[in-house]
Amino acid sequence: MDTLVQVHLASQYLATAGKSFLEPKADDSHTNLGFFTNDSALRTWDLDEMGTFLAFQYDNFALKWVAKNKADVFTLKGKSHDQIVEWISKMALTSKLNKPYTYNLHYDLPYSIGDDFKFESPKPEELQRLLHLRTRSQNALKSFLQKESLESDIRIWPHHFDTGAFSVLNDGSGKSIGLGLAIPDSLVDEHYFYIGGYHEHGSIDTSAFKTLTHGEWKNDGFKGGILRASDASESKAVLFFQEALSFYN
Structure with missing residues (x-):
C-alpha cells in the first residue's frame, strides 16, 4: 500500500478523536491537526483541560497518546482498524475523558478501511520523504507569514x-x-505548493496576471498559483508565495 495513503488513513484517527472529544465548530477546525517539527508528529488539539492529545509519529509509524505528561505509544505496523479503535478507546477511558471515542468520518476519502484492513510496514525512506515535505511546508509558511506580517494558524486538514x-x-x-502544501490530486500529480486569493467569498481570477518566476497560474477550477514541491526548496517556496501575493495586493 502506498505510504502516503497509509499516513493519510492514520491521520483519520486523530481527526475522529477531535470530533469525539471537542466541541464542534462550524468550519470543522476542531478536527484539524498541527504538525510539530520538534518531534516529527501530527497532533490533535488538546482534548481536555489537562493537555491530553493524540499524535501520529512519522519516524516510528506509530500513534502516541499523551496525558498528564505520560506517553503511551502504539505501533501501527500489522494492526487492524478494530485494534486501533480499541486502544484509543482504552486510552480515553484511562484519561477520564468525558465522552467515548467513536471512529465516524463525515466526509469521503478516495480509499477506505475494510474489515480485513491492516497497516503495512512503510519504507523508511518514503516516511522520511513525507516528513521532509511537511517540515518544509511548515517552515515555508511560517517564514512567509512572518515576512508579510500576516497572521494564521498553520494546520493540516484531514x-x-x-x-x-x-x-x-x-x-x-x-x-x-x-495557501499551503497539497498532496497529489487531479490538478497536479505530485505534492505542490498553492496560493489563491479571495474577495467577497469568491476566488480571484488569475487569467490577467503576469507569469510567475517560480510556478504557474491556474484558472480552471482552482484559481491561483501552484509550484511543484519537487521544484521547490524552502526558500523558493517562500519566494513563490511572496511573488504571488504581490499580484493580489
Whole structure:
C-alpha cells in the first residue's frame, strides 16, 4: 500500500478523536491537526483541560497518546482498524475523558478501511520523504507569514490532507489568501505548493496576471498559483508565495 495513503488513513484517527472529544465548530477546525517539527508528529488539539492529545509519529509509524505528561505509544505496523479503535478507546477511558471515542468520518476519502484492513510496514525512506515535505511546508509558511506580517494558524486538514494557512490581507482591501502544501490530486500529480486569493467569498481570477518566476497560474477550477514541491526548496517556496501575493495586493 502506498505510504502516503497509509499516513493519510492514520491521520483519520486523530481527526475522529477531535470530533469525539471537542466541541464542534462550524468550519470543522476542531478536527484539524498541527504538525510539530520538534518531534516529527501530527497532533490533535488538546482534548481536555489537562493537555491530553493524540499524535501520529512519522519516524516510528506509530500513534502516541499523551496525558498528564505520560506517553503511551502504539505501533501501527500489522494492526487492524478494530485494534486501533480499541486502544484509543482504552486510552480515553484511562484519561477520564468525558465522552467515548467513536471512529465516524463525515466526509469521503478516495480509499477506505475494510474489515480485513491492516497497516503495512512503510519504507523508511518514503516516511522520511513525507516528513521532509511537511517540515518544509511548515517552515515555508511560517517564514512567509512572518515576512508579510500576516497572521494564521498553520494546520493540516484531514480530508484533503493539505498543510494550510488562511489570512486576511492587512491592506484594507477586504481580500484574503489561502495557501499551503497539497498532496497529489487531479490538478497536479505530485505534492505542490498553492496560493489563491479571495474577495467577497469568491476566488480571484488569475487569467490577467503576469507569469510567475517560480510556478504557474491556474484558472480552471482552482484559481491561483501552484509550484511543484519537487521544484521547490524552502526558500523558493517562500519566494513563490511572496511573488504571488504581490499580484493580489
